[in-house]
Amino acid sequence: MQDVIDRLADTIRAAHPESPLCIRGGASKDFYGNCTPGRDNNLLDTRAYHGIVSYDPTELVVTARAGTRLIDLESELLANRQMLAFDPPHFTESATIGGCIAAGLSGPRRSSAGSVRDFVLGVRMMDGKGDDLHFGGQVMKNVAGYDVSRLMVGSMGTLGLLLEISLKVLPRPSVEMTVTLQMNESDAIERMNHWAGKPLPISATCFYNHTLMLRLSGAEPAVRAAHLKLGGERLEDGDAFWRSVRDQTHPFFQSNQFLWRLSIKSTTPQLSLPGQQLIEWGGSLRWLITDPDLPHEDVRKMSKAAGGHATLFRGCKPSMDAFHPLSPEMMLIHRRLKEKFDPLRILNPGRLFPEL
Amino acid sequence: MQPLELVSELSAFLPTESVLYEGEDLRPYECDGLSAYRQTPMIVVLPQTEDEVIKILQICHRTKTPVVPRGAGTGLSGGALPHESGILLSLAKLKRILELDPASRTARVQPGVRNLAISEAAAPYGLYYAPDPSSQIACSIGGNVAENSGGVHCLKYGLTVHNILELRVITLSGEILEIGGSGLDASGYDLLALMTGSEGMLGIVTEIVVKLIPSAEKAQVVMAAFDDIREAGNAVANVIGAGIIPAGMEMMDRITTRAVEEYVHAGYNLEAAAILLCESDGTVEEVADEVLRIGEIMRQSGAIEIKTSRDESERLRFWAGRKAAFPAAGRVSPDYYCMDGTIPRKSLAFVLTGIERLSSEYGLRCMNVFHAGDGNLHPLILYDANQPGELQKTEEFGAKILEMCIDVGGTITGEHGVGIEKINQMCSQFTRHELEMFHSVKAAFDPSGLLNPGKAIPTLRRCAEHGAMHVHRGEEKFPDLPRF
Numbered sequence: 132m133q134d135v136i137d138r139l140a141d142t143i144r145a146a147h148p149e150s151p152l153c154i155r156g157g158a159s160k161d162f163y164g165n166c167t168p169g170r171d172n173n174l175l176d177t178r179a180y181h182g183i184v185s186y187d188p189t190e191l192v193v194t195a196r197a198g199t200r201l202i203d204l205e206s207e208l209l210a211n212r213q214m215l216a217f218d219p220p221h222f223t224e225s226a227t228i229g230g231c232i233a234a235g236l237s238g239p240r241r242s243s244a245g246s247v248r249d250f251v252l253g254v255r256m257m258d259g260k261g262d263d264l265h266f267g268g269q270v271m272k273n274v275a276g277y278d279v280s281r282l283m284v285g286s287m288g289t290l291g292l293l294l295e296i297s298l299k300v301l302p303r304p305s306v307e308m309t310v311t312l313q314m315n316e317s318d319a320i321e322r323m324n325h326w327a328g329k330p331l332p333i334s335a336t337c338f339y340n341h342t343l344m345l346r347l348s349g350a351e352p353a354v355r356a357a358h359l360k361l362g363g364e365r366l367e368d369g370d371a372f373w374r375s376v377r378d379q380t381h382p383f384f385q386s387n388q389f390l391w392r393l394s395i396k397s398t399t400p401q402l403s404l405p406g407q408q409l410i411e412w413g414g415s416l417r418w419l420i421t422d423p424d425l426p427h428e429d430v431r432k433m434s435k436a437a438g439g440h441a442t443l444f445r446g447c448k449p450s451m452d453a454f455h456p457l458s459p460e461m462m463l464i465h466r467r468l469k470e471k472f473d474p475l476r477i478l479n480p481g482r483l484f485p486e487l
Numbered sequence: 488m489q490p491l492e493l494v495s496e497l498s499a500f501l502p503t504e505s506v507l508y509e510g511e512d513l514r515p516y517e518c519d520g521l522s523a524y525r526q527t528p529m530i531v532v533l534p535q536t537e538d539e540v541i542k543i544l545q546i547c548h549r550t551k552t553p554v555v556p557r558g559a560g561t562g563l564s565g566g567a568l569p570h571e572s573g574i575l576l577s578l579a580k581l582k583r584i585l586e587l588d589p590a591s592r593t594a595r596v597q598p599g600v601r602n603l604a605i606s607e608a609a610a611p612y613g614l615y616y617a618p619d620p621s622s623q624i625a626c627s628i629g630g631n632v633a634e635n636s637g638g639v640h641c642l643k644y645g646l647t648v649h650n651i652l653e654l655r656v657i658t659l660s661g662e663i664l665e666i667g668g669s670g671l672d673a674s675g676y677d678l679l680a681l682m683t684g685s686e687g688m689l690g691i692v693t694e695i696v697v698k699l700i701p702s703a704e705k706a707q708v709v710m711a712a713f714d715d716i717r718e719a720g721n722a723v724a725n726v727i728g729a730g731i732i733p734a735g736m737e738m739m740d741r742i743t744t745r746a747v748e749e750y751v752h753a754g755y756n757l758e759a760a761a762i763l764l765c766e767s768d769g770t771v772e773e774v775a776d777e778v779l780r781i782g783e784i785m786r787q788s789g790a791i792e793i794k795t796s797r798d799e800s801e802r803l804r805f806w807a808g809r810k811a812a813f814p815a816a817g818r819v820s821p822d823y824y825c826m827d828g829t830i831p832r833k834s835l836a837f838v839l840t841g842i843e844r845l846s847s848e849y850g851l852r853c854m855n856v857f858h859a860g861d862g863n864l865h866p867l868i869l870y871d872a873n874q875p876g877e878l879q880k881t882e883e884f885g886a887k888i889l890e891m892c893i894d895v896g897g898t899i900t901g902e903h904g905v906g907i908e909k910i911n912q913m914c915s916q917f918t919r920h921e922l923e924m925f926h927s928v929k930a931a932f933d934p935s936g937l938l939n940p941g942k943a944i945p946t947l948r949r950c951a952e953h954g955a956m957h958v959h960r961g962e963e964k965f966p967d968l969p970r971f
Contacts, residue, residue: 189724190831190862212730241671248677249649262920270829271642271861272901274635274684275909275916276944277928278648281680285672302730328592328614330701330770352772394670398591415671438669455674460662464931465675471927483675 132196135180139292140261142175146477154288154479156198157225160234164287166449167481175292175478177229184295185269188213192252192269194297197229204228208300216244216301220377229293235285238377239335239346242327242412244301248284255295256283259473269297282468288479289487290472304334304348308358309369312343316401316410319343323413324398331357337376338410339383346373376411383409383420389446391419391430395439402433418444431455454483462486488550490529493574496546497532501539505580507531516575519560519567520622523824523878524907528555528569535580537657537693544691545661547574553940554659556687558598558630561622563825564906566633566686566942573940578629581693584608591669592699593652598629598692602636605697614699617644620902621810629692635684637902639735639809640766642860644700646902648683653696656682656689659933664690681928686904686943689932703768706734707778708802711785712759712792716740719761720835722788723859726765729784731777735766736860737809740839743854743867744808746815753808756792763790763859764809766802812856813867820852820869824881828892829863829901841891842866849884851877863901864892890915905943913943914950922947 146152153170155161156177181198188211195204201221208214218238219231232254237246253267267273267280280297283290314322319338326333326345334348345361346369347354358365366372375381384390388406397414406421419430423446434441440455447453457465462484469476469487480487490508497506507513508530517525534540547554553573560567569575582599589612594605602623606615619638620626626636632654637646644650653667667679682689713719719738726733739747739762744755755762763785767777778795785793796802816823830838839855846853854867866888870881889899889912899905899912913922925944929936945953 187831187833189728190833191727192831235672235677245645245649246672248680249645258924264918264921264924266921266924268896268898270831270863270897270901272637272646272829272858272863273898274902274904275898275900275913276905276921276925277685277689278635278680278683279924279928281648281677284677284680286676290676301732302727305730324590324592328589328612328701330704332770332773349769350773350776352776353770356770356772394668394672396591396669398588412671440668440670440672440674442674457675458665460658460664461666461675461678463662464664464678467931467934468676468928471924471931 132180136263136294139175139180140257140263143257143259143292143477144261146173146475148475148477151477151480154233154292156227156230157200157223159221159223159226160230162445163234163453164447164482165453165485166447166451168449177227177292180294183207191271191300192297193300194269194295195228196295197227197293199228200224201226201228201231209303212303213300214303215250215298217241217247217250218244218377219247220379222378228296232284232293232296233286233288239337239373239411242336242415243334248281250299251280251284251296252299253297254280254283254293256291256293258291259475259478263294267297271299287483289469289483291478306351306354307334307346307348307369308354309344309346309366309372310358310361310363311366312345312363313341314343315341319410320398320400320414326361327397327413331361333357335373336411336413344372383407383418386420388420389423389425390444391421392442392444393417393419393430393434393437393439395434395437399437402437404430404433427451452484457484488552493530493546493550493552497530497543500542501532501534505533505535516557516560516569516577519557519562519565521563521565521906521908523872524565524568526569526571528575529572531575531577533577533580537655540576540657540691540693541661543574543576544657544659547937548660548935551935551937553937555939556633556691558627558633559601559625561626562630562634562904562906563827564900564904564908566904566906566939568907568942570940576691578627578691585694589614593669593696594699595694595696596628597694598632599627602626602628602631609699610702613702615702616697617650617700618647621813628695628697632683632692632695633685633687634902634904637858637863639737639858642736643732643734648680650698651679651683651695652698654679654682654692655694657691657693659690659935659938667696669696684904686906687939688929688943689938703734704770705774706766706768706802707774708764708766708796708805709778709781709785710794710805711763711765711790712756713761713763713789714759714791715789716761716839717836718789719763720832722763722785722790723832725784725788726781727860729780731780733765733781733860734768735764736858737764738762738857738859739809739812740855742852743812743815743856746819746854747808747811750815750818751808751811753804754794755808759791764805809856812854816854816867816869821871821873822869824868824870824885825903826866826868826885826888827863827900827903828889828897829861830892830895830897832859832862834895834897838864838891838895842888845884845887849880851881851884858901861901862897886912907942910943910945910949911953913945914953919947922950
């Protein structure tokens with residue numbers, strides 16, 4: 132596999148700022164982030180660098196090459212009754228672990244188990260100079276040096292090319308049950324927050340169309356006891372439902388309008404924005420399907436006021452900002468980091484912010 | 488700038504008792520929890536507001552004065568070791584809990600708030616702050632952020648980085664950075680992760696929003712004794728292999744159990760080569776189920792004795808011995824030196840055997856306590872600082888342990904930080920390019936390099952000289968080189 136790395140390094144070293152590189156794995160999240168024209172001309176394809184480097188279930192750590200498909204990685208974990216607990220979305224079957232880390236997206240289990248960055252233990256990466264670097268490691272606790280491996284999560288390939296990622300994995304819960312409760316939105320927000328403060332085995336929540344869905348996970352007696360306490364009607368194929376929310380195949384997401392992702396304080400009351408909403412993560416995540424003409428400023432302002440930020444998740448066009456703009460002080464730090472990691476601006480320039 | 492000129496500038500907006508610059512007043516700040524390293528600072532300042540912090544940093548920026556931040560001073564790697572011509576910035580007086588919101592399960596606190604004080608304030612709502620470093624009675628949350636502190640429950644509940652949502656940070660030039668947010672993620676690069684564990688090298692944290700989680704309904708601990716340390720290590724792997732993530736999983740070797748049992752009376756099996764403490768927490772139903780399974784796995788893994796705590800007082804007694812390990816080391820030896828390597832658990836037997844060999848080689852006893860669930864090893868080397876040369880021998884012994892941790896794919900520090908103590912071992916763990924990248928990260932936040940200079944990340948020059956030190960088998964090539 133070293134020959135693949137050498138080829139990637141050669142490509143990076145040969146790249147010019149006038150024709151920067153676009154890092155691409157399975158292209159499942161091509162729609163995500165700023166729309167940077169002409170990026171198909173200079174692809175840096177990671178798929179040749181694939182496969183699991185090491186996996187020892189009892190160490191709870193897996194190390195995989197960036198081009199490894201998520202479904203391949205997850206089926207290996209499943210064979211040992213383990214999982215990526217952050218529940219990464221697979222927008223297509225081709226999704227790779229490299230893209231998953233670079234985009235930094237997590238699924239329904241995130242609110243209870245933690246986010247993708249919470250599970251990253253180490254990375255091997257190549258910076259904009261083609262240097263092969265290792266940060267973090269394969270152990271649970273490691274405070275040697277700055278946490279560059281977690282910095283890579285969600286950086287959209289603007290700081291470097293991910294080569295290998297070490298992740299903490301967790302055992303799959305022995306039992307899972309999904310229940311549905313009918314209620315209105317404000318009650319659902321109140322209930323989700325109330326329950327999150329109680330020792331209950333709730334592993335995912337979703338509110339849509341007057342229905343609150345809860346997933347309970349854990350030991351069988353604990354799940355049964357929680358079901359008795361919370362009530363609700365049992366949903367037969369719970370897994371399929373959560374997958375449809377995670378991968379956005381659920382009917383809510385089937386729309387040609389804009390899809391916004393609002394990440395805000397969980398207790399924020401019902402947001403009065405035109406369009407349809409679906410709530411996840413105990414109230415912390417609000418998906419909004421809305422008219423492309425709705426001023427972006429309205430969505431951004433409302434998210435900011437709720438302690439969070441808004442991402443134009445689907446529908447972004449050239450000259451639009453997908454991600455929530457930063458304060459000048461924060462942008463200064465971002466710009467300096469970009470200059471250090473990718474001094475020539477040849478790796479995914481503009482994909483995260485036009486300035487980077 | 489002359490010290491007295493600085494003092495007068497600082498005194499213009501700080502009360503007299505918040506600017507210390509005379510001999511005796513400075514003494515308490517000479518060292519942190521790593522008392523083997525001492526340095527008197529030029530000036531100590533104790534601001535009470537964020538505004539004062541900003542003004543102090545602006546003065547330091549303008550006068551090119553180094554700044555060393557300090558929380559409660561409980562750190563174990565010398566991260567708060569003062570700079571001789573610098574200002575020691577104590578955050579101890581910023582100690583208010585600004586807001587506690589039980590509905591969103593968060594608390595906004597100042598950096599000087601003690602770790603345990605957060606959980607105490609949250610307790611009436613059935614909530615607590617999960618990371619529980621052993622110094623939690625005294626250590627401050629600001630220091631926890633700087634070190635990414637863990638604790639015995641971090642395999643299940645995470646480290647500081649997993650339990651904070653938001654930081655307010657002042658850069659050395661006095662700019663305010665608002666990092667993270669009230670949601671579960673933020674726009675842009677994950678600077679929250681970068682700040683956590685950055686050892687006061689990137690900015691001064693003035694506010695922290697922490698997550699609070701519901702207290703478990705019940706906790707119970709299984710204590711298992713093994714007559715072979717390898718079997719104990721396998722038992723840990725078997726528990727995890729069975730799909731159980733215990734709330735805590737701790738191991739102690741015989742020299743440790745014997746040292747603590749004498750005055751804690753925890754009821755440990757003193758003949759056993761190693762004791763495992765495995766805690767289950769959660770709902771009553773979960774715990775009942777899990778404790779049964781853990782007991783069964785311990786039996787199958789060859790435990791010679793298994794006890795399950797019958798009530799809360801017995802559970803606390805089982806833990807008391809583990810919590811007393813450090814003080815016990817202080818009782819059986821005039822001094823002890825605590826190491827902090829992390830290893831893949833499968834290498835446990837190899838590393839412990841190596842430590843045993845080094846122990847007889849150096850003629851120094853070593854107690855081993857181990858966060859077994861996450862592979863974080865704390866060998867406590869027992870020595871006597873009054874014996875000439877013994878500290879140096881101890882440090883060599885410790886350095887060899889750390890290099891062994893790197894060799895098996897681990898790290899030199901799991902939770903105590905690099906500080907000044909492990910700065911040479913950083914040269915073994917990272918390549919030149921990686922260290923350069925760390926310096927670049929620092930420069931992105933602190934281009935002047937005035938914030939906690941000389942800590943955490945070694946200069947390439949230092950590494951070159953440390954390498955030379957290896958070649959000369961301990962005879963330092965540049966004995967006059969400052970150990971900053």
